[in-house]
Each structure stands twice: as structure tokens, then as C-alpha cells.
Amino acid sequence: MSQMDIFGASQKREVLPGLLDYLPGFITAGESADLLQHLINTSPWTQRSVIMYGKAVLTPRLTAWFGDRNIDPVFNGDGLAPHDWTPELLSLKERVEVESGIEFNSVLLNYYRDGNDSVSWHDDRDGLEGRNKFVVSLSLGATRSFDIRRKDDHAIKYSIPLESGSYLFMKNDFQKDWQHRIAKSVNIIKPRINLTFRVSKTV
Numbered sequence: 001m002s003q004m005d006i007f008g009a010s011q012k013r014e015v016l017p018g019l020l021d022y023l024p025g026f027i028t029a030g031e032s033a034d035l036l037q038h039l040i041n042t043s044p045w046t047q048r049s050v051i052m053y054g055k056a057v058l059t060p061r062l063t064a065w066f067g068d069r070n071i072d073p074v075f076n077g078d079g080l081a082p083h084d085w086t087p088e089l090l091s092l093k094e095r096v097e098v099e100s101g102i103e104f105n106s107v108l109l110n111y112y113r114d115g116n117d118s119v120s121w122h123d124d125r126d127g128l129e130g131r132n133k134f135v136v137s138l139s140l141g142a143t144r145s146f147d148i149r150r151k152d153d154h155a156i157k158y159s160i161p162l163e164s165g166s167y168l169f170m171k172n173d174f175q176k177d178w179q180h181r182i183a184k185s186v187n188i189i190k191p192r193i194n195l196t197f198r199v200s201k202t203v
């Protein structure tokens, strides 16, 4: 898998023109470290299960979902309503809205305790509103590789290291044409939290 040349960038990089923008240092190192600890300690973490080959399997990561009160819980992995926004998450939401120009109504937190935690190939379309599924992803803590591949040709794939404090904007047809994952990485022992701001369907 080729490694994209995104090192040394201090401003927005168009990783895939019109589809994927990467902005390192969106949150400063100090604030990222504080937020990581705060979110680890205070978020209502749950481990979701998915049905695979007819059996319930625990997903290898912890999640917490926050959002507006009118969000349709049917589309959440465990069918539960999102938790109410916290002041910290609301302020991050406002910052990503200014940067992206999109108004979001929910955020999914994924907590990767170490390199054994992961998320397998998928796209982010379930439960999201609109034709184009715009998602902003913030990363805190350990750098993990964000792998992407084209749905119609899995040989077209890239790996983007998501640094602490970075902002990734998945826009236009990215979710329609590409899949993404965070693979396991045995030598990573530090935690990482990823926040994906979404426009979820409402009731």
C-alpha cells in the first residue's frame, strides 16, 4: 500500500481532490492531549456488537454517540438514542462547522485502546442524511493509518497517517465510491480517540 506524502504539511492538503481533505494541527498538541484524557475518562463508552455470519461479535473498539435530541436512533449500532452534547464536544462541533461549512447534528466517538483495536472496511452512509454524506473526522492520541480503497477496484488504495489534532474532511462522493478502515497495528500501545461529526437522519 503506498504511503501518501503528507508529512510536513501545516495547511490543508487535498488528499483526493474534491473528496478528501487533510488538515494537521487543527487542534494544538496540548489541547489534544488534554481532550484525549478528558474523553477517555468521562465518555459513556460501550462496546457494540455486530452480526457476522449469524453470530453476534463484539466490535474491537469502544464507542460513544452524542447528538441532538431529534436524531433517529434506529440507525445507531445499538438502537439507542445519542447522549446529550457536552460543552467540550459542542465547542469542537462549532469549530469543525466553521472549517467545513457543514452543520452537523451528531458525533460518534471511537476509542482505540491500543493497536489491537480497529475498524474493518466500510463506508459511512448508514443513517446519514442527504445525497452526499459529509463527515469530518478528528483524531487525538496515537497516530493510526487510515486506509482507503476504491469500491470498484480494490487495488486502488492509499494509507494516510492520521496525526493527533488532525482534521479529515470526507466530502461529496467519497462515501459512495470509497471504503475506509483502521487496521490493527500490533506495535501501537498508546490510545487514540477518533471523533466523526455527522449529519444523521432525524425523526
Ligand SMILES: O=C(O)CCC(=O)C(=O)O
Binding pocket: 108, 110, 119, 124, 137, 146, 162, 180, 181, 182, 194, 196
Ligand atoms: O477512527 C477512524 O479514523 C475512523 C472511524 C470510522 O471510520 C467510523 O467511525 O466510521
Ligand SMILES: [Fe+2]
Binding pocket: 122, 123, 124, 180
Ligand atoms: Fe467510518
